[in-house]
Amino acid sequence: MSAHVFQAAMVRLVTDRRFRERVVKTGERALPASLSRREQWRLLSVAAHRGLDITRMMYVSFRLSRFHAGTPYTFRMLGKRRLDTEISLYLERRPPTSFYFIDEGAALLAHLRARMRSGDLAVPYLADVIAYETGLLAMQEARNRGADATIAIRVAHDIVAITNALDAGKRPRRLAAQPMVILGCVRNRQIQFRASRRNEGKEKGEGSFAKSFSAR
DSSP states (O other): OHHHHHHHHHHHHHOHHHHHHHHHHHHGGGGTTSSHHHHHHHHHHHHOOHHHHHHHHHHHHHHHHHHHHEEEEEEHHHHHHHHHHHHHHHHHHHHOSSOEEEEEHHHHHHHHHHHHHHHHHOOOTHHHHHHHHHHHHHHHHHHHTTTEEEEEEEESSOHHHEEEHTTOOOOOOOOOOOEEEEEEEEEEEEEEEEEEEEETTEHHHHHEEEEEEOOO
């Protein structure tokens, strides 16, 4: 029995919806040729079994929980319809390589950035939220390694107004361009973000504006 090939195909039936559909539709032709007839028969039976739907639902729910742990503002910014579309695309294009929430969150944000660059995804202020949460994940990763770190994140709109609106269950609207620099630092496993507004290319002093962000 070619156990590793069989096991890989079994996992793929759960994680790759299109692969399962091909197996159900075309039979053994969709399976690796190195499998024995018994292994093929077992996989065909599993692919057609309704119980696999429950297994996939649990798998997707687990990955969703990892995404939400690392990118809650991105989830809120996308909204349910766009979120369903983007998560489905992401799951199809990226099989799991890690269930660590920082890795999953960073990979999802990279997927969304690529979709925005290609013109396939356009949501006002989403780029700002992605930049902010990418930086926060980097800070959390450094903290988990026990390393000190400093990062500067540049956004085009007031990130405080954006996150405050999302925290209140609202979508940010009609925000004028307001470049900001978010400075994040990790010291002794503590994370803090400070956001400083810029006006006409000059950074305002902390006395006129400053807000600390606590890590989630």
